[in-house]
Amino acid sequence: MKDPNPIDKLIDLMARLPGLGPRSARRAVLYLIRKRGQLLHPLAEAMAEVAATARECLNCGNVASADICPICTNDSRQNGILCVVEDVADLWAMERSGVFRGRYHVLGGTLSALDGIGPEELRIPRLKDRLSTERVTEVILALNATIDGQTTAHYIADQLEGRVELTSLAQGVPIGGELDYLDDGTITAALNARKRL
Amino acid sequence: MKDPNPIDKLIDLMARLPGLGPRSARRAVLYLIRKRGQLLHPLAEAMAEVAATARECLNCGNVASADICPICTNDSRQNGILCVVEDVADLWAMERSGVFRGRYHVLGGTLSALDGIGPEELRIPRLKDRLSTERVTEVILALNATIDGQTTAHYIADQLEGRVELTSLAQGVPIGGELDYLDDGTITAALNARKRL
Ligand SMILES: [Zn+2]
Numbered sequence: 378m379k380d381p382n383p384i385d386k387l388i389d390l391m392a393r394l395p396g397l398g399p400r401s402a403r404r405a406v407l408y409l410i411r412k413r414g415q416l417l418h419p420l421a422e423a424m425a426e427v428a429a430t431a432r433e434c435l436n437c438g439n440v441a442s443a444d445i446c447p448i449c450t451n452d453s454r455q456n457g458i459l460c461v462v463e464d465v466a467d468l469w470a471m472e473r474s475g476v477f478r479g480r481y482h483v484l485g486g487t488l489s490a491l492d493g494i495g496p497e498e499l500r501i502p503r504l505k506d507r508l509s510t511e512r513v514t515e516v517i518l519a520l521n522a523t524i525d526g527q528t529t530a531h532y533i534a535d536q537l538e539g540r541v542e543l544t545s546l547a548q549g550v551p552i553g554g555e556l557d558y559l560d561d562g563t564i565t566a567a568l569n570a571r572k573r574l
Numbered sequence: 575m576k577d578p579n580p581i582d583k584l585i586d587l588m589a590r591l592p593g594l595g596p597r598s599a600r601r602a603v604l605y606l607i608r609k610r611g612q613l614l615h616p617l618a619e620a621m622a623e624v625a626a627t628a629r630e631c632l633n634c635g636n637v638a639s640a641d642i643c644p645i646c647t648n649d650s651r652q653n654g655i656l657c658v659v660e661d662v663a664d665l666w667a668m669e670r671s672g673v674f675r676g677r678y679h680v681l682g683g684t685l686s687a688l689d690g691i692g693p694e695e696l697r698i699p700r701l702k703d704r705l706s707t708e709r710v711t712e713v714i715l716a717l718n719a720t721i722d723g724q725t726t727a728h729y730i731a732d733q734l735e736g737r738v739e740l741t742s743l744a745q746g747v748p749i750g751g752e753l754d755y756l757d758d759g760t761i762t763a764a765l766n767a768r769k770r771l
């Protein structure tokens with residue numbers, strides 16, 4: 378027997394993407410074959426490039442194609458104010474609102490006794506380091522309004538208390554809501570009305 | 575300026591796939607970066623291979639990685655019986671039912687006066703050629719139960735009348751329904767109860 382048909386192999390792999398089942402994977406692959414020059418070739422190249430270059434920013438935990446991400450290296454962003462988020466999808470959601478011009482710190486999850494995730498499994502030690510080295514004056518705790526998110530926010534607030542001004546996103550984040558599902562206007566309102574803890 | 579960030583480029587390309595918007599494209603790309611070894615690398619390679627090899631089968635119009643597709647070259651399939659479908663997604667839907675063991679002919683669409691699609695834009699001339707060269711005794715017109723699909727089926731029936739036995743899928747295909755959305759059992763029932771035109 379030869380290798381499995383390359384088209385079948387591609388369908389199987391595509392079906393493993395979140396949001397695509399077997400049927401939509403088949404439709405996507407047929408579409409890709411029809412748009413070979415405009416879409417399939419560029420997509421294959423973009424995937425190979427991301428596979429070869431993507432890594433976590435050593436400073437903030439954002440995904441990047443270099444050791445330090447474009448936000449951390451961008452001179453026009455404001456120093457001294459850190460926005461702490463759970464994951465990169467939340468960082469991207471904040472960026473889409475366009476209203477925050479400081480730096481980020483991506484925890485990489487939330488504290489969870491059940492799943493055995495403590496401060497060392499997240500980027501909490503690194504956050505403490507950054508307070509000193511980057512002369513941070515304000516930390517915005519932009520965690521999801523879930524139980525785990527708020528538990529994690531309280532833990533970090535306890536740890537940093539007295540060292541820095543702590544704020545949290547205020548109005549607009551609905552109970553149980555996740556940042557990545559909010560519209561940009563809601564994120565803007567919540568950021569502008571952030572309150573001191 | 576350098577090239578745009580490879581991750582942003584990948585998100586833009588993924589968002590152009592059917593069934594994925596910008597948000598699900600972002601989620602898919604984050605997932606791919608996390609599953610770099612298991613999914614992103616293999617997917618990049620599978621896409622490059624399909625981009626390099628995919629073409630239309632010269633005989634039946636199926637997509638394939640060779641000039642003639644695996645169904646046309648498969649010795650264990652039955653000769654002399656052709657199933658005519660609108661597009662490759664319909665061929666795949668028929669194959670999933672597993673009940674048809676003959677050969678296919680993919681038209682590549684339906685006749686449409688509005689869109690200027692006549693018999694020459696489809697694979698209708700090639701279908702007539704195959705009747706002679708492959709000693710076809712039965713043609714199953716498995717077109718969608720849409721107006722365009724049925725118009726096309728009638729046109730083909732007129733053209734082939736007297737040269738071959740013509741059948742169509744019978745019970746089970748709902749009015750306005752498209753093959754690719756039917757479950758396998760419905761396709762099996764429709765095929766087994768096919769009626770002479
Ligand atoms: Zn960074």
Ligand SMILES: [Zn+2]
Binds near residue numbers: 632633642646
């Ligand atoms: Zn073929």
